[in-house]
Amino acid sequence: MPDSRFSRRGFLEQAGVLGSVPLIGTLMAAGPFQAKAVPQLNGKAKSVTIPTHEFAGPNGAPFIEERIDFPESWDVHVMEMAGHNMPALTPRQIAEQCDRPIGAKSLRELAEGKKTVAVSFDDLTRTTPAYAVAPWVVSELAKAGVKDENILFIGSFGTHRAMTQEEVGRKLGPEIARNYAWLNHDAFDNVKEVGATTRGNKILLNQTFLGADLKICISGVKVHQDAGYGGGAKAILPGLAALPTVEYNHTQILTKVRTTGPVKIFKNDMRLDMIEAARMAKVDYTVQILYNDRLRPTQIWGGDIVDAHHAGVRVAAKTYCTPTFKDADIVVANAYPQNAQAFHGGLWINYSRRPGGTGVLIVQHPLGLDPIHYLNNRLAGRSGTTQFDLTARRVGGLGRGGAAPQAVQGNMIVYSQYLTRNLKNNYRTGTFFCDKWPDVIAKLKELHPGDPKVAVYPYAGMQHQEIELDG
DSSP: OOOGGGSHHHHHHHHTOTTEEEOTTOTTOOSTTOOSEEEOOSSOEEEEEEEESTTOSGGGOSOEEEEEEEETTSEEEEOOOTTTTOOOOOHHHHHHHHTSOBSSOOHHHHHTTOOOEEEEEOOTTSOOOGGGTHHHHHHHHHHTTOOGGGEEEEEOOTTBOOOOHHHHHHHHOHHHHHHSEEEEOOTTSSEEEEEEOTTSOEEEEEHHHHTSSEEEEEEEOOEETTTEESSGGGGTTTTTBOHHHHHIIIIIIHHHOSOOOTTOOTTOHHHHHHHHHHHHHTOOEEEEEEEOTTSOEEEEEEEOTTHHHHHHHHHHHHHSBOOOOOSEEEEEEEOTTOGGGTHHHHHHHHHHEEEEEEEEEEOOSTTOSOOOBHHHHHHHTGGGOOHHHHHHGGGGOOOTTSSOOOSSOOEEEEEOTTOOHHHHTTSOTTOEEESSHHHHHHHHHHHSOSOOEEEEETTTTTOBOSOOOOO
């Protein structure tokens, strides 16, 4: 009898193919630890398809679709945002919407007679599909007579780490990254003082951006827990600001006022400080993008960096809002599309979990929780604090690096194929870690025998509660 290890069936069993179902979109998976299949549950199951791996899919895809299974008898509720079924824009629609300026002249008019152009874009910790609008931007500049060699893209990501060529290609599209010059903003150097805000913040900004004849910002509109929404003036502060300027905005203003918070835009002191900085930078044109759960643009506003952003957030507030499921036994929050700062998605666990319930945070991304954030590192190291001290504090609860503060006590499971010690150190002692979904289900059955109520937030990193705008 032949050795089963070398038979076709033996090989397939060892590879985990038999008794499993392929994950959608992962047959050509590039990640070294990325699963290509999930084992089937015994018996019938309720299945939910979720997006994961933002900007890290095969061949540059902005997502991968994965299936998570639950026992058929469980009471599973999938909590979609209001605009979950919004269709993606076609290239023609993108061009038409980009060229309807609010509070500014058209980009082509602004570019006429200009020699040098700087275009800012955010990094992969932000989910802006800049690749969708960058071709329109360079096309308009070319029509206005601007030479390709005089167009410079600048990574606008504040105190985050620098990007690589491959990462810029994922954000802007490989053609743009290959054919146009780009550079990383440096929060430690190459900055110029342009004044001070009415809130006392000395504004130091990237002097290369300031030195361009025409200044453009590409941003995405997504909820932000402090600044109300991402996008708009955030492209300048913190995006292109020096570390001391960012620190003042993120600490002195944020901690001394009570006007900040998700969806708060018009009366938010932190946001208003950012707007003053953007005005000092004299941004000429911005493109603000609303997008769906698969990071495809659904609506775009061009024009003034404040006016266009305000138009965008008024629509976003009605698009990303999601009803809150109350008193669930189990809450599954998928941190996509902001896995690097998974606490955004993890907040839904406290919103929905009953006391004693269990939160499951899905962190499916090769970067896990990106540990390189120079402002956070600086603040964490004040008063001689070491990494040993920070790790020891995990016993008290979860900080921003993990899910949400433990206002509602309960169990916590983190599901990720990329579990490392760095990732685990962000969570409180007693957190369960699983790198296979069936292991998650097994633990949940142990914690919640019977047929529990389950709330699933399929793209929790971009969903927000049903909150009214502040103006």
